Amino acid sequence: MNDAPQRAVPVVDGFQVIDRSYSLDDSFPTIGLANIHAIVPGVEENKDKIARAARVFADFGVDVAIFPEFALSGYFWDDELACRAYMDTALTELHLDWVDEMLRPLCEGGGLQAIVFNNLTAGPGDDYINRTVVVSPNVPDPLGLEHSYDKIFLPGIEKTFTSPGSDDRLVLRSAETGISYGFTTCYDYLFVELLRRYAFQDGIDAIVQLASWRGASSREYPHLNIRSDRYYGQLWDMAMAASSAQNQVWTIACNAVGRHGISGADFWGGSGVWAPSGIPLVQASNFSDELLVIRNLDLAGARQLELDDFNYEFDFREVYRRMTAAPPAEQSMA
Secondary structure: OOOOOOOOOOEEOOEEEEEEEOOOOOOOOOEEEEEOOOOOOOHHHHHHHHHHHHHHHHHOOOOEEEOOOOOOOOOOOOOHHHHHHHHHHHOHHHHHHHHHHHHHHHHOOOOOOEEEEEEEEEOOOOOEEEEEEEEEOOEOOOOOHHHOEEOOOOOOOHHHHEEOOOOOOOEEEOOOOOOEEEEEEHHHHHOHHHHHHHHHHOOOOEEEEEEOOEOOEOEEEHHHOEEEOEHHHHHHHHHHHHHHHHHOOEEEEEEOEEEOOOOOOEEEOOOEEEOOOOOEEEEOOOOOOEEEEEEOOOHHHHHHHHHHHOOHHHHHHHHOOOOOOOOOOOOOOO
16 A cells, blocks of 8 residues: 555646646746547537636646647547538637637736647538647747648548648747647657657657547457457557657647547547656546646756667667668568
8 A cells, every 4th residue: 555645636627737847947848738528519618628727727837738639629420410510610710719819818928838729620622621729929820831730640530521631740949948849649649750750850859749549449369368448548658658768759748538428439538748768757537637737847858868878860870771772572481
C-alpha cells in the first residue's frame, strides 16, 4: 500500500485541474491540456465547455492551451445523412464570431498566449477538411493555411467524410521563447517519416498531437494466454513514448475522453506530456474530463540533453545509407 500523502485535486468551474511543475523557472512555457469529452450532438455545449476550460487555463497562468481533435463538433457516426446534417452546422467558419468574442480576448490581455484546437472546415465537394487552428494575437485568420494544419492520414470512417490534407508540415516558433512546435492529428502520429522530418529536417522541439483516439479494440493470442480489449489505448501510450524517444523530441498530446453520444465509441483520454527520453511525465484520466497544467517545461534544454547523449540524427546522416537506395536482395535463411 502506498502511504504517501495524496494531493487534493481542485475542481474549478466543473473541471478537475491537475497542476504539476517541471521546473521552477517561469521563463519556460506552461502548457494546458484539455482532456475533455465532446458532446454529440452538441455544438453549443462544446463551445461553452471549450470557453470555460480556456478561462480556467488563463486563471492558472497557462501560456498555451490545447484542445483535442473534434473538440467543437465531436466525432463522426455511421448514419451518413444525419451525421452530415449535424457536421454542416459545426464547421469552424460558422463559429468565427465565437472565436473572436470568447477565445481571442483570452489571448489578447487575458493571460494566454495561444489556444490550439481542432475542428472541421469545408473541403472539396461534399467533403470536410480536418483542420487544427491557432488562436493568437499573431494570427489574424485562424483558418489561414499559414498557421493551420490539415490532417493527412485518415482512418476508417473519416475517409467517408473528409479529404486529406497535403503532406506539408506546420512548424510554428514562439516569438517569446524561441521554441518550435510541429503538429500532428491523431492517426498522423503513427507515420514515422512525418515525425522524422519534423525532428531531423525541421529541428522542432515538440510535437503537438491533437486526437480523438479510441481505447477499445481486441487483440488475442490464445496459445500464449494473452488478450487485450483496450489495444488502441495501449498503442497510444506505447507510441507516444517510443516516438518521443526515437525522435528525441517532446510529445505534448491532447486526446478526447469518454463515450460518443450516438455510436458509443469510447475515447482513451490519457492526454499528457512525454519527454525526449520517452518517459511520460504526466497523464490525464482515461475515463473523465480533466484539465492538465504542466508548468515551466524546459523544451529546448531537455531535448539538447538527449542529443548530447546520443545524437540519432547525426548518426543516421553520417552512417546510414540513403533511404532512396535500392533495397537489398532477399537471401534465404535455409
